Amino acid sequence: MFVVSLNYKVPLTEIDRLQAAHIEWLKACYADGIFVASGPKKPRTGGIIIAQCPREILDATLAADPFAKAGAADYDVTEFLARMTIAVLDSFREA
Template identity: 55%
Template sequence: MFIVSLSYIAPLSDIDALLEQHVAWLRQGYASGLLLASGRKTPRTGGVILARGERAELEALLARDPFAVAGLARYEITEFHASMSAPELDCLRNI
């Protein structure tokens, strides 16, 4: 499993201009089965994505994010294997 940390490197007005396209891109990622969860950071300096699959496949997906294409965000990918979880998240231990 992967944690992707997006950090905005452009003004929020630039981010907001592409937000609808970014959400459409996220939907494609969920439909492909790669994305597990996503959301904004608080304060609004970027976002976080939980993903699964192969790293190369994830990197290819991230490169197509409208924020990446426009040079508005930086992405940090951390791979991890959940060895413990709350009962309602046990399914994450097999990813």
């Protein structure tokens, strides 16, 4: 499983211009079963994505983000093993 931290590199006006396309990209990633959770940081300096897939798929997926294509965000990817979860997330637990 991966935690992806997006950090905006451009003003929020540019992020807002790309937001609709980014949301459509997110929806497709959820439909493909790649993303588990996502949302903006507070304060709004970027976002967080929780993903479950092979690293090469994640890298290709992140490269397709409209934010990435526009050079509007950097992505910091951290892999971790979800050894403990609340009951509703048991299917994401890793040995």
